[in-house]
Amino acid sequence: xxxxxxxxxxxxxxxxxxxxxxxxxxxxxxxxxxxxxxxxxxxxxxxxxxxxxxxxxxxxxxxxxxxxxxxxxxxxxxxxxxxxxxxxxxxxxxxxxxxxxxxxxxxxxxxxxxxxxxxxxxxxxxxxxxxxxxxxxxxxxxxxxxxxxxxxxxxxxxxxxxxxxxxxxxxxxxxxxxxxxxxxxxxxxxxxxxxxxxxxxxxxxxxxxxxxxxxxxxxxxxxxxxxxxxxxxxxxxxxxxxxxxxxxxxxxxxxxxxxxxxxxxxxxxxxxxxxxxxxxxxxxxxxxxxxxxxxxxxxxxxxxxxxxxxxxxxxxxxxxxxxxxxxxxxxxxxxxxxxxxxxxxxxxxxxxxxxxx
Numbered sequence: 001x002x003x004x005x006x007x008x009x010x011x012x013x014x015x016x017x018x019x020x021x022x023x024x025x026x027x028x029x030x031x032x033x034x035x036x037x038x039x040x041x042x043x044x045x046x047x048x049x050x051x052x053x054x055x056x057x058x059x060x061x062x063x064x065x066x067x068x069x070x071x072x073x074x075x076x077x078x079x080x081x082x083x084x085x086x087x088x089x090x091x092x093x094x095x096x097x098x099x100x101x102x103x104x105x106x107x108x109x110x111x112x113x114x115x116x117x118x119x120x121x122x123x124x125x126x127x128x129x130x131x132x133x134x135x136x137x138x139x140x141x142x143x144x145x146x147x148x149x150x151x152x153x154x155x156x157x158x159x160x161x162x163x164x165x166x167x168x169x170x171x172x173x174x175x176x177x178x179x180x181x182x183x184x185x186x187x188x189x190x191x192x193x194x195x196x197x198x199x200x201x202x203x204x205x206x207x208x209x210x211x212x213x214x215x216x217x218x219x220x221x222x223x224x225x226x227x228x229x230x231x232x233x234x235x236x237x238x239x240x241x242x243x244x245x246x247x248x249x250x251x252x253x254x255x256x257x258x259x260x261x262x263x264x265x266x267x268x269x270x271x272x273x274x275x276x277x278x279x280x281x282x283x284x285x286x287x288x289x290x291x292x293x294x295x296x297x298x299x300x301x302x303x304x305x306x307x308x309x310x311x312x313x314x315x316x317x318x319x320x321x322x323x324x325x326x327x328x329x330x331x332x333x334x335x336x337x338x339x340x341x342x343x344x345x346x347x348x349x350x351x352x353x354x355x356x357x
Contacts, residue, residue, distance in 0.1 A: 032136065033057060036129065052108040059101055060133050063094050067137045072144055087138075091130055098126050198236050205229040212259035216325065220288055221252035226263050227284065234270060243281035250288035257347060258325050261318055262286070262295050265343050268314055273299030273341060280340070292348040301339050315343070322347070 037053065067090050099122075102111035115122045208226050212218060227246065235242055269275075269282050280300040287294045315334055322330045322345075331346040 029061065036060075036132070052102070052106075052110055055102070055106050055108065056129070059098060060129060063130065064133050064137050064140075066090075067094075067134065068140060068144075071137070072141055087134065091127075091134055094130055095123065095126055098130070099123070198233065201229045201232050205233070209260065215259055217256040218259035219253055220255045220257055220286070220293060223257060223259060223262050224248055224252050224286055226260075227266050227286075230263060230266060234275070238276070241276045243278050244275060244284065245281050246284040246286075248286045252286070252288050255288045255293055257293055258321050261321065262345070264314060264318060265295070265297050265345070268343075269297050269299040269341075272302065274302055275299070292346055295345040297343050299341050301336065301341050 067087075070090060071086060099115065102108050103115050111122070114125075205226055208222065208229075231244055231246060234244075266282075266284060269284075273282060274280060275282050277300055283296075283298045285294070285296045315332070319332050322332060326347060329348055331344070334341070334343040336342070
């Protein structure tokens with residue numbers, strides 16, 4: 001039986017997980033330094049100091065990975081000019097560091113001799129080395145960014161596939177439900193018109209929810225009608241025990257908004273709030289003007305409300321949808337004051353007017 005603890009340790013070890021990449025790097029460095037060493041021998045002859053060259057190998061290898069570290073940022077949006085300036089700064093600061101490293105720190109005899117006799121020759125050779133190493137770094141950076149882009153594309157395609165599958169499932173189940181509701185409506189409406197009307201309202205509301213998954217924007221009036229249906233169904237459920245006021249102002253058919261945004265906020269008011277207190281009803285306000293959409297909702301918080309039972313995730317998702325649709329052209333605020341929960345939405349984006357053509 002193999003030692004599972006040792007195996008787990010090896011599998012979690014960085015070297016173990018990346019040994020193929022490490023071997024590739026070692027092979028490429030060997031190839032690079034064989035060419036570089038041959039070039040140095042051709043210029044300086046066979047009197048090349050191995051200590052000097054070993055020191056050069058250490059410096060150049062370190063330079064390569066430092067340059068990669070400073071230049072590579074998968075989330076960076078910096079311009080090519082800015083990247084070029086950073087590259088030039090790294091190159092020439094490294095050239096100066098190489099001089100200090102060879103001449104003043106390690107005091108390599110042949111480096112000191114070359115530097116004292118002909119500084120142009122010394123810096124020319126080191127600049128060639130660093131420039132060559134820089135091109136290697138750029139090539140590797142291009143490879144890393146290509147892998148990053150490919151990974152993003154694959155992840156996006158995976159998410160799109162999962163979304164498509166979920167959407168197809170959502171299409172199948174509601175159609176079955178709509179057909180069943182239509183059958184029940186036809187069967188019940190002749191016996192109890194009120195019950196039939198309730199079933200019809202439920203079917204209309206569910207149909208709007210399903211159709212909204214295909215739309216980025218929907219007329220505000222459609223959202224208001226969905227809220228009306230939701231309130232109607234809640235009244236059927238709770239009867240005289242439910243108190244809610246829904247006030248609408250303006251031309252609701254003239255503007256549009258991402259669907260289910262306001263409906264979700266109303267649903268949260270019923271889910272987390274008190275709706276059976278005549279003195280503290282749920283208050284919903286919707287106004288459409290020429291320049292903006294204003295929506296607000298207020299509800300009394302339940303006495304047994306717990307911090308873990310919160311609509312923070314829902315508010316976060318709604319905010320994210322609004323950011324995608326309007327960027328910064330909206331305001332969404334929520335707060336608690338005197339045991340009342342408030343949410344206020346204001347949209348003043350240009351992209352919310354329906355075409356009248």
